[in-house]
Amino acid sequence: MTGLPNIKSLTLAQLTQTLKDWGVEGYRFDQVFRWLYQKDAASFEEMSNLSKSLRAKLAEHFVIERMTVTTVRQSEDGTRKFLFQLSDKESIESVLIPNEERQTLCISTQVGCAMACSFCLTGTLGLTRNLSHYEIVEQVMAVQRAVAPDSRITNVVYMGMGEPLHNFDNVVESVRLLIDEQALNLSKNKVTVSTSGLVPQMLKFGELLDVKLAVSLTGTTDEMRDVLIPVNRKYDLKALMQACRDYPMKRRNRITFEYTLLKGVNDSIEDAKRLIKLLEGIPSKVNLIPFNEYPGSPYQRCEDATMFRFQKYLLDRHIQANIRTSRGRDILGACGQLKAEMERKRPPKGRAAETIPASM
Ligand code: SF4
Known part of the structure; x- marks a missing residue:
């Protein structure tokens, strides 16, 4: 040292x-x-x-530091999950998802998460701390190092552990490093930042950077979303959808809405109808995500037939709706699962799960 x-x-x-x-x-x-x-x-x-x-x-x-990958799990479908140990012994994970023409890396922005979404394992861990911009960017560099020279990361999505816009400054700087010509030089169209609905930060982010935005919607009424994504109690659906309408759309021509399908909760045709209504006037596409069950999860994955019926209802009404294939289920594919397994014997640190920070 x-x-x-x-x-x-x-x-x-x-x-x-x-x-x-x-x-x-x-x-x-x-x-x-x-x-x-x-x-x-x-x-x-x-x-x-x-x-x-x-x-x-x-x-x-100065010194040049590198982050250490402590565990790699490879799924039968080619998905690889990387667990990192940070200098303070905390751990985070990134997931590399290959498909025919893309290698997408899903990265974390916080140790744990304060948002307490009720369908997310990371949400049960509470927030321990924000990652620095270095720790965010280094996930991309370390995984690239691990998979070179056979493959190259082409896309980065900020959809791992943490709410990216709750760690605003570090996420902004990390995105700058990913897309800067002199730094990692990724195309702006290949970087997607997601949010559970932090409205003020979302608009500020849109003014600063023109990478792609994904919004985790998952509920079509305030009553439902208050439970699924508690930040909705602070920024309700009306505020969120207005922010999406006001979102600066320079290069990015549409917002991706992530919709995790939960059996008997949000998978009905009535939900699909409300979803279409919510999206009115917003250039958008919908990613339907089959719920990745984890031990003790309070929700269940919906039937494939229900999922296809939901998708068809949207497609028939000219809403682009893709079903995001569930990847890496055999390697603890849900966000936070590998970290949770590795830390099973450690009590969760940080805040109580239901509390929404006043600063948001
Ligand atoms: S879904 Fe995302 S924002 Fe919600 S608790 Fe999980 S990591 Fe946090």
């Missing part, structure tokens, strides 16, 4: 300022960023097109 800070804990703006303060020529900034994020340098010594003196100065002030 050197006690020096991790250079990747600096934001791009902070790193730029540090190099400026050192009197480094402007064209070198990009070189440093590319070494860190595109070439994934493990040491400053590797940065062969930088002067020896700059490499030495960087090494005097």
